[in-house]
Amino acid sequence: xxxxxxxxxxxxxxxxxxxxxxxxxxxxxxxxxxxxxxxxxxxxxxxxxxxxxxxxxxxxxxxxxxxxxxxxxxxxxxxxxxxxxxxxxxxxxxxxxxxxxxxxxxxxxxxxxxxxxxxxxxxxxxxxxxxxxxxxxxxxxxxxxxxxxxxxxxxxxxxxxxxxxxxxxxxxxxxxxxxxxxxxxxxxxxxxxxxxxxxxxxxxxxxxxxxxxxxxxxxxxxxxxxxxxxxxxxxxxxxxxxxxxxxxxxxxxxxxxxxxxxxxxxxxxxxxxxxxxxxxxxxxxxxxxxxxxxxxxxxxxxxxxxxxxxxxxxxxxxxxxxxxxxxxxxxxxxxxxxxxxxxxxxxxxxxxxxxxxxxxxxxxxxx
Amino acid sequence: xxxxxxxxxxxxxxxxxxxxxxxxxxxxxxxxxxxxxxxxxxxxxxxxxxxxxxxxxxxxxxxxxxxxxxxxxxxxxxxxxxxxxxxxxxxxxxxxxxxx
Numbered sequence: 001x002x003x004x005x006x007x008x009x010x011x012x013x014x015x016x017x018x019x020x021x022x023x024x025x026x027x028x029x030x031x032x033x034x035x036x037x038x039x040x041x042x043x044x045x046x047x048x049x050x051x052x053x054x055x056x057x058x059x060x061x062x063x064x065x066x067x068x069x070x071x072x073x074x075x076x077x078x079x080x081x082x083x084x085x086x087x088x089x090x091x092x093x094x095x096x097x098x099x100x101x102x103x104x105x106x107x108x109x110x111x112x113x114x115x116x117x118x119x120x121x122x123x124x125x126x127x128x129x130x131x132x133x134x135x136x137x138x139x140x141x142x143x144x145x146x147x148x149x150x151x152x153x154x155x156x157x158x159x160x161x162x163x164x165x166x167x168x169x170x171x172x173x174x175x176x177x178x179x180x181x182x183x184x185x186x187x188x189x190x191x192x193x194x195x196x197x198x199x200x201x202x203x204x205x206x207x208x209x210x211x212x213x214x215x216x217x218x219x220x221x222x223x224x225x226x227x228x229x230x231x232x233x234x235x236x237x238x239x240x241x242x243x244x245x246x247x248x249x250x251x252x253x254x255x256x257x258x259x260x261x262x263x264x265x266x267x268x269x270x271x272x273x274x275x276x277x278x279x280x281x282x283x284x285x286x287x288x289x290x291x292x293x294x295x296x297x298x299x300x301x302x303x304x305x306x307x308x309x310x311x312x313x314x315x316x317x318x319x320x321x322x323x324x325x326x327x328x329x330x331x332x333x334x335x336x337x338x339x340x341x342x343x344x345x346x347x348x349x350x351x352x353x354x355x356x357x358x359x360x361x362x363x364x365x366x367x
Numbered sequence: 368x369x370x371x372x373x374x375x376x377x378x379x380x381x382x383x384x385x386x387x388x389x390x391x392x393x394x395x396x397x398x399x400x401x402x403x404x405x406x407x408x409x410x411x412x413x414x415x416x417x418x419x420x421x422x423x424x425x426x427x428x429x430x431x432x433x434x435x436x437x438x439x440x441x442x443x444x445x446x447x448x449x450x451x452x453x454x455x456x457x458x459x460x461x462x463x464x465x466x467x
Contacts, residue, residue, distance in 0.1 A: 003415060006401040013397065015404065015413060060397040062406035062413075088395065090408055113408050 004242050004312075010294040013059040013284065015248040018262040021049075021071040021080070022254050023355040027096050027133045029121075031160060031194040031201060033263055034253070036069040038355045043254040046076040048275070052252070053080070055280050056089045063090030063113070065262075069254065072099040078107070085113040094119060094158060096136060097143025105143075105150035117158040117184065118143050123171035127164045131201070144179040156184045156222065163200070166207035169214045173221065184222040185215075187229075189263040190321040190331075195351040198322070208334060209233060229314035229330045232307035242312050246271070246293035250284065258283045260293055263317035266349065300327015307335060314338075323348035382455035384435025388428045389467040398422060405463050414463050420447075421454055428464060 024039030092115040122128030125137035190198035225239035246260035272283035314330025329337035403422035431437040
């Protein structure tokens, strides 16, 4: 059996678990997947978070991707990271860089099993700040400088590819390399606030071809496996090239709810809660939604396409939030099958209201 | 946390049945329906071990005085021995296992 089929049937534990630690954020990026802003009063307590880490250690989840919101705003952030790595659950966390200090950078650099992603969505303030907020370019660059000065080699610069930066990837790669970091690019999803900004921010067909060429000629650039829908443009990109939702990945949100896909925090894709009896393990291994996602799909319009074995029908989240059939083409299908169905959509699923209100520290500082 | 006995870059690593091996100290191994998944905390690389026999062999390498004895002990059929040894060479090259 090919590896992809074995992975589609599910694993004992996720390979890659995204844990959004808080909805609190001092930025309000226009494409935020979790519509973050205000923290939720029901967020996991320090003790609950530690019990969850214990469970991950027992299940041998090798590492977690911690995000948010801005996870470093939690007062117990360092405590939780230290607890995880002490239990051999590696941590990679995403940050907008605003909380980085020399002291913090030196602490991070001294820790094993820790990796950091600094988010940056443009090679200059001019292209970055309209998406991530005024001052956010400078804050991210400053964080990268502090990490580099502290000797934290190989951290990641994480870029969401949009219409505004798709032609800046070479420049973004140069910025990453100048800080002895690795560039990581991911796909813009129409989730959270991204549902509203997607039509304006999504790369053009020409830009997608250019992204594919860039990735084909720069194998050192990481993608989090998020561009497999581009595979029919040429050779397949490095990675597993399949939708990992509920099979190899999942998401735990700040209140402990478990979702199959890191990009779909919607009731329809909620599999349970780590607060339920049986905890995360029961949700992952016995959750009905996960079982359903691991069964071979009944198929849809894409099954008849010659490129199906390469793109696997594309991204579930992108289809779901644009109101497309899950068995049909991805809205950004590189063969153009998405555009026609997209034009015919009259009813998109409503995005969860979100947690945002303008609380930008950067904005406050400006006033 | 490189293994003791790490070779210099560029030097080709080949599994030698006469040497003693172990799971690399930087690696965690998790059993899966298809065999096992390993994760290297140093280079953050995931590796798929695509048979239960290979997974058991890698888990138990450290118990035997030589790699060859480990291969014999877990009952690898003669016709699969060459492919198992090739797999072990690959795991050695990616530091999933190491000489001890």
